Amino acid sequence: MSKPDVVVIGAGQAGLSVSHELSAAGAEHVVLERGRVGETWRGRWDTFCLVTPNWTVRLPGGAYAGDDPDGFMPRDAIVTHLESYARSFNAPVRERVAVTALHPIDNGFVVSTSEGELRAKTVVATTGAYQKAHRPAAAASLPRGLYTVDAESYRNAAALPPGKVLVVGSGQTGCQIAEELFEAGRDVFLACGRAPWITRRLGGRDLLAWLFETPFFEQALRDLPSPQARLAANPQATGHGGGRDLHYRTLQRLGVHLVGHFIGADSTRLQFADDLAESVAFGDARYADICLLIRRTCESRGMAPPDLPPPPSAFNAAATESVDLAGFGAVIFTSGFRPDYRSWIHADDAFDDLGFPITQDGRSTVVPGLYFCGVHFLRKRKSSLLMGVGEDAAIVARSIAGAAAVTTA
Ligand SMILES: Cc1cc2nc3c(=O)[nH]c(=O)nc-3n(C[C@H](O)[C@H](O)[C@H](O)COP(=O)(O)OP(=O)(O)OC[C@H]3O[C@@H](n4cnc5c(N)ncnc54)[C@H](O)[C@@H]3O)c2cc1C
Secondary structure, X not given: OOOOOEEEEOOOHHHHHHHHHHHHOOOOEEEEEOOOOOHHHHOOOOOOEOOOOHHHOEEOOEEOOOOOOOOOOEHHHHHXXXXXXXXXXXXXXXXXXXXXXXXXXXXXXXEXXXXXXXXXXXXXXXXXXXXXXXXOHHHHHOOOOOEEEEHHHOOOHHHOOOOEEEEXXXXXXXXXXXXXXXXXXXXXXXXXXXXXXXXXXXXXXXXXXXXXXXXXXXXXXXXXXXXXXXXXXXXXXXXXXXXXXXXHXXXXXXXXXXXXXXXXXXXXXXXXXXXXHHHHHHHHHHHHHHHHHHHHHHHHOOOXXXXXXXXXXXXXXXXXXXXXXXXXXXXXXXXXXXOOOOOOEOOHHHEOOOOOEOEEOOEEOOOOOEEEOOOOOOOOHHHHOOOOHHHHHHHHHHHHHHHHHHHHO
């Protein structure tokens, strides 16, 4: 392998955006990707589509330019978009090269890969906003014979063993998979947690258009009530059917059985907490927060706010706390993700208690020459999204190019 100055690890939207900005700055680099460009998107379930409209795809030099800006690209179209983005500036991607370890050394790094070792002065980890699927501790109590799968390995209803399905986790992914399974004729139980929701269309505009007007996506980590709030679910919604509401009330109306947090299983029964009403109340409170944010933003700009009705009262919060395991064919975990840097980056201090990198605008404040991009809330809420990663990529690339200029001078 050659000895590039800069190694970018991962060719998703974050790695490609950093590569685009490094190329623009004339910084020599290589992007190492363990799979193919857009590998994470390729692995999402068969009917996957964006929750954010196409117009929110604002990669630097790779904004969405198709004829359906208000649509929601399906999985394969997202991959095609990323592939043509990479081609558009000849991104120096080396596919099927996995980085297995990163060791900081004097004035650089040893990068261990599936193709051997290389040295680099600077490394940018763009290995994913959502890295390691998280399962609640109660998962360990499920009988060994019962089929379990994380959302990232779920493909479609037909690929699951027959029978009822328990979906654990009620963020965007859990709600979408529960709906899809129900529509495929499955009897579905959704173990619900605390997630915000919002009406998809307000005053004739998509909710993203409204949120975009507000400081919602500009919020920084310090604006959150606690570091743990970084792990909170995104507002429940779907891009399916051209974008529509999908939350506890729509799912209950459909016929999905809503239950409280999954707390464990014995050989015959699944157990759930008596907290469905609390979780729904939490979601309604966040709905009210978002409505208030939209209303205040409109007021400050002299705009007429859209109609923001209170949550519909129709909801039956009386949920069963115990269900017979007989007849269940599968359990799907959609209970979030955790960072996974410590397993391969040998710089323990570079990460906080939750495993997120400690950075200033993406530059590690602990390990010189180490950068991150695409991390959830790296700088702002939008940092990991197609709408926001470009801003961070430009800052990271400028910092790298600036540091190189200082070293050369
Ligand atoms: C279910 C789901 C739905 C989402 N929907 C939306 C949406 O509608 N709109 C939106 O804007 N965002 C959405 N996101 C958020 C975000 O856009 C995606 O998570 C996106 O994939 C993040 O891009 P990334 O480049 O940061 O990470 P990834 O896409 O995960 O890319 C990381 C790349 O690094 C590679 N890699 C990892 N480790 C190594 C290694 N050791 N060596 C070499 N290569 C490595 C991976 O193979 C991968 O290609 C969604 C996220 C999830 C989980």
